Structure formats: structure tokens, C-alpha cells
Amino acid sequence: MNLFDDIRGLVLDALRGMQAEGALPDALDLGNVAVEPPRDPAHGDMATNAAMVLAKPAGMKPRDIATVLAGHLASDARIDSAEVAGPGFLNLRLAPALWHEVLRAALRQGKDFGRSEMGKGLRVNVEYVSANPTGPLHVGHTRGAVFGDALASLLDFAGHDVTREYYINDGGAQVDVLARSVYLRYLEAHGQEVAFADGTYPGDYLKPVGEALMREVGTAYVDQPEAVWLAEVRDFATDAMMALIRDDLAALGVEMDHFFSEKSLYGTGLIEAAIEDLRGKGLIYRGVLEPPKGKMPEDWEPREQTLFKSTEHGDDVDRPIMKSDGGWTYFAPDIAYHYDKISRGYDILIDVFGADHGGYVKRMKAAVSALSDGRVPVEIKLCQLVRLYKNGEPFKMSKRAGTFVTLRDVVDEVGADVTRFVMLTRKNDAALDFDFDKVLEQSRDNPVFYVQYANARVNSVLRKAGAAGIEAGDAALSGADLSVLTHEAELSLARKIAEWPRQVEIAARAGEPHRVAFYLYDLASELHGLWNRGHDDPSLRFLQEGDPATSAAKIALVRAATVVICAGLGILGVIPVDEMR
Known part of the structure; x- marks a missing residue:
């Protein structure tokens, strides 16, 4: 039940009635008519902009439209009053029975209350995390993982068919560096002294990988040239790192539907097929790029390259897809990967990138636009940095990685639920401060505690109701006489519950x-x-001694609130708690 949609439908019906009687022109676009909460709750329960958006195309004064519309709406039993405000806004007060129906809907629909069909029939691919398989996930990956996972759950709740995907960056030179680093740990496991050259990965997390390789192959690779072991160690190390990454994601409550290997694009014709698709559209050519703006790099020289004409699809400059040695640039496999996603039939693509990928947005949008002929949109969400604090000081050192804080460091310190909720207390493109001390505070200033405490409080009421012999199951509560809920504080909570379906969309x-x-x-x-407020006004307490009917109504109100809290926490990937410890 989306009460805002229902009232918007009522407004649209009234406007069509005005058209039928000649009070409004027939050929008006009603698509921009909205119904939403007023900025000031004292003005009413809902407000509509109908008169404001229709005045100019109708050639009428906004207040004139609003006055007639108010008359139409006031005659409906669902509307207690319709008042014109300012230049032509219309404030509505609803009959209390509507709020009671919202509570019944929440109790009857349970976890499905607020679900939408907005995305029905749309297949969405959400690609997130996609870290290089060279080490454990760090705190930056944590934010992207939480954001991407919550976004996927939100889209699913809004009716989309969602695939969660991880792109394994296992086709570049970094996996060769990983293999060499693991080989050093392998030699170390055999008792040799080793030194990590610049560019290799010295973190302790590779010690068990080297030991596992020793158990797998014994002495077969000891003192052997790189050509003997590089390919096999690379595969072994990548598999080990992906197992570590999967475990880290599981600790955070993230489970992917699909893992796609970059390596699978090479030698299979997939990159070539994607580039040929663009070539067939006249978007691949040989040319020389203009020098970069600003300070000229010392190594820049004009040279002919194979380029993708990305400027035809909104990019600032055309992009190289082939290196001078004939190999593909890093952009080419990314084009092929998105070509593959389009071929799988997705209607919307969403990529969640780190903040350092800001310069990659336009070229990727251009590629997807070109490959899909503008049919498939790609949304690129950038997650900004996370600044960690502990004991009032920046927190930087990892126990395992040596140079950064890992996902596991954070989860082990505060738990997955706290980590996830706090990571979602800022918009993804805003920097986030994560204070290990504050996120565990039991205060209103800690949002995860405050929300969990609300759920726990209501569950304590439910337990007390059961002990008092009051039937407090959702089915029984939905049949309670809710007409006794008349206090403004009670109706205010009901109004907030009614906003949930709208907020989801x-x-x-x-x-x-x-x-x-x-x-x-x-x-x-x-x-x-x-x-x-129940401390000072006993009539607002949820359990009314000697009055089980009124108690049931009040419990229904707060139980409906926790139905929404549990649904919302489910989207965020946070487990609701029944009691605080």
C-alpha cells in the first residue's frame, strides 16, 4: 500500500474531472503532478504541486486552479481538508482512518510491505568490489562492497531482477607480480632467506599461500627459472586470493551471484568481437590524439594509434584501444566485458567504482552507449574514501597487510552489522569518517544503535504483552480497533510509516x-x-492496564514501525536485534 500513490491518483482523477467540466484545458501533461510530505508538518499531511506545474501550460493563475481542485478533493471521504497556500500549493489533511489502514497493511504484508513493482521486467547487473586478486580487501573495498550490495537489495525490493557481479581483474601484469611474491613465500617455506623487490607484495597474508604451494608441489619449483613456474603459480595464487576475498565478503554478509574473469576475455575472441562491433559502426580508426591539456608530460609524443571514437558518445577525447606493440590497452577488455554484459540481456548496467576511477566514467559510458546503440544505460557510482579513527587518532595500520586496514580488521573490530550500517550513513560520493569508538556508542548519536534499540524496545513490549495474555501476533494486531489512535504523536508515527513505500521508490x-x-x-x-512521552502521559503507554483492546491498538502501531525497520535493515544487509546486550 503506497498511500502517496493513492492520493496522487485521487488528485489526477480530480484534475481529469476539472478537464471534463471545462475548468482545465484537455491537452495537459499531468506527468509532473506530485504528492509529497509538506516541508512543514504543521501545514498538513501531504501537499501537491498540481496547480503550480499546470498553471503556465493551462494559461491560468495557480491559485485559481488550486481553489477549484481543493473543492473537488474536499468532497472525497479520504480528505479531511484541502487548503490553498502561498502562490498555489495545496495542503491536504487526510482522514485518520487512512493512517490506520496503513498500519493494517504493514502488519498483513509483513516483510513485503513497501515492495514496489517500479522495476518489474527490468534486468539489472550491479558490478561491485571487483578488486585486483592480489591481496585482502581493504577498507575502501569495504565501502564499495556495502554500497553495491545494499543498492542491489534496494533495486530487488523495488521490483528489479538483479544480478550481483564481481569482475576478477586477473588478466593484467599485477597477477604476475602476485605470482612472484607467492614464489618468494614458497621459497621461504622451504627455509630460504628471501628479499622482496620493489613492486612485490610483502604482506604476511601470502605466507599461508606459499606454504600451501609447497604442500602442493613440494620442491618442484625450487631454484627453477621463472618460465617453469610462473603460469602455474599465477593460477594457484589467484585462486587462493579469490578464496580469501570470498571469505572476506562472506564475513561482511556479501554473496555474489556471478564472478567474471578478465582472463576469460583473452584468447577467446571476445575482445576482438567487441572491437569489431565498434568498427562496424565506424567508431574505430587510426589517428593521432591532441596533446593533453595543462602541463605537458615529458614522455609525450604525437604518434598514430588505434582509437575508439568515444567523443561521438559524450566523451571528452577519443580513447586508445591498442598499444604500440599491438597489445590491447587496459580499456579494450573493459569494453569487451561490458559488451558481454549487454549480450546477456541486461536492461541496466551499474558499476560501483572507487573514487580514483572518476576519470573513467565518461569513456565507459561512451563505450556502453556505442555498443548498445544507446539502448542500455550504464550508471557509474563512485565511492569516496573512508577515514578511520580510533582513540581520537587516525587509524592506518593493518595486522595482516602491513600497509593498509583490511575489511577483516574492521569487521573483527565492530562486527558486520555495524560496519554495513555506518558505511551507509553518507551518500556514496561523499567522504566518510569511521570512528571505531563512536560506532559502538549506545547513544542517539550512533544511528545503528538508535535504530536497533527501537526494534528491541518494541520486542520487549511484545514479550510483556504475551506475559499479560494479550494476543500480539501480527494477524491479531491487524484486526485491532485502531480508531483509538488519535493522539498527534501516534498519528505522526503512522505518517512516518506510511512514507516507507515512497522512500523505497x-x-x-x-x-x-x-x-x-x-x-x-x-x-x-x-x-x-x-x-x-509515555513517561509523562500514561495514556500514550503501549500497555494500558486493564484495557487489552486499547493495548492491542497501541502495540499494533509500534509493531508496524518495526515491520518497516526490519525491512529497511534487510535492504541494508543488517540483522535486526530483538534485545540490546
């Missing part, structure tokens, strides 16, 4: 799961506020 449309975290905090604040 807004967040999904914008691709912003942090909106869910913000909404849950506001909902928890309403619930805690009602709880606290």
Missing part, C-alpha cells in the same frame, strides 16, 4: 541506499519520542 530511482538509513533513523526517532 525514491531511493531506488536515485540509486541511493543511504536514504534508507536516513529514513530508518527518522522512524526510530518518532518511535523513541512516542515511548518517552
